[in-house]
Amino acid sequence: MDAAVATKHPVKINRWLPYWAVFQADVRLTLRSWVFRTWVIVSVLATVGYLIYSYGVLREAGIRQPASRLVSDLLRWTLLGSVTLIIVMTAGCISSERGTMADSVLSRGISRYQYFLGKWHARLATILSTFLVLGAFTLLGSFFLLHDDLSLSGSLVALATVGALLAAVISCGVAVSAMANSSVLGIAILWLTLYGGGFVLSIVPAKLPLPDWSLANLTFVLQGFYDLHALGRIALWSAGVSGAGALVGLVYFSRRDV
DSSP, X not given: OHHXXXXXXXXXXXXXXXXXXXXXXXXXXXXXXXXXXXXXXXXXXXXXXXXXXXXXXXXXXOOOOOHHHHHHHHHHHHHHHTHHHHHHHHHTTTGGGHHHHIIIIITTTOXXXXXXHHHHHHHHHHHHHHHHHHHHHHHHHHHHHXXXXXXXXXXXXXXXXXXXXXXXXXXXXXXXXXXXXXXXXXXXXXXHHHHHXXXXXXXXXXXXXXXXXXXXXXXXXXXXXXXXXXXXXXXXXXXXXXHHHHHHHHHHHHHSOO
């Protein structure tokens, strides 16, 4: 009788439940982080202040600043100016839990793959969605206050381009966090790698469009004048760097002692 009841109502096992638990926990942890809140507050204050200043100049002095230039500056400095905070948010997401990782990963049915993927996807979803919301807020504010030369398609392409570059930074940060023994070491390694690599790319001639090229031409992209093929190659390279960095971090994390 008991066997019949057991076969009548089989228990469904959700193999991705540990991944989903890590994902949800890390999203909540990121949203409560003072670094994340500082990034959001500083970005909002900078955007609002810049918009009010430009609107005041337009109303009082009659000097019209192109909205594309305004949004381009805000997007570029949102990426460049907040890279350090994003490095702090990502380069310590796994290494900061090194003391309790053995208990959480090895003793509670959570594989290392699910743990890493949950952390990686949570940071990508949280930071990228926040950036897209801030970018949309900037675009709407510029449109209603300045009524100038923004293109809808160009604005979407610009947000996608900067978002792709940001995703590469986030993925590399999580990968370094999985390989480093401490958060401070991971932050230092990632900071030196990103800024050193950016400096090298800026002085080495290359046939391919580079990230600094796309950031320098955001004004034209926002106006609707862009080379979709070139920007698509930048997005593909960013996706490749993001995936490769995450794969290296995942393989290393799956084999290291925690």
